[in-house]
Amino acid sequence: MNSTLVILLISALVLVQARNIRFSEEDNSSQVSHPHSVNWPCDVGHFPEAYILMHKVDKRLERIDDESTKERIGNYAVSQLKQCILDGQMDVHCVRRSIGFTMSFIHHQMSLANGM
Known part of the structure; x- marks a missing residue:
């Protein structure tokens, strides 16, 4: 039970981090060209x-x-x-x-x- 909870928590953190990286890349690309x-x-x-x-x-x-x-x-x-x-x-x-x-x-x- 504890290992399942840890795996879910780590998966959630990875997804949030991946989302943040994607949004920061979109922000940088929008600043380059108008x-x-x-x-x-x-x-x-x-x-x-x-x-x-x-x-x-x-x-x-x-x-x-x-x-x-x-x-x-x-x-x-x-x-x-x-x-x-x-x-x-x-x-x-x-x-x-x-x-x-x-x-x-x-x-x-x-x-x-x-x-x-």
């Missing part, structure tokens, strides 16, 4: 919650030729995303609210660029 665009700094770009805003902005930037306008829009979007980082986590609700603000900012910048 799936986000090179237009985005890593401090906001590595949050999957931010991808929807980044994707929308990237699509809008493809249609803009003026580099200074692109830079203003990119800086605005990054500042919006940085405001959504709380305790090292990206607040998805904040990102969703930022989409509207950022799209409005893009529209305003486009209006200024077109002389309206």
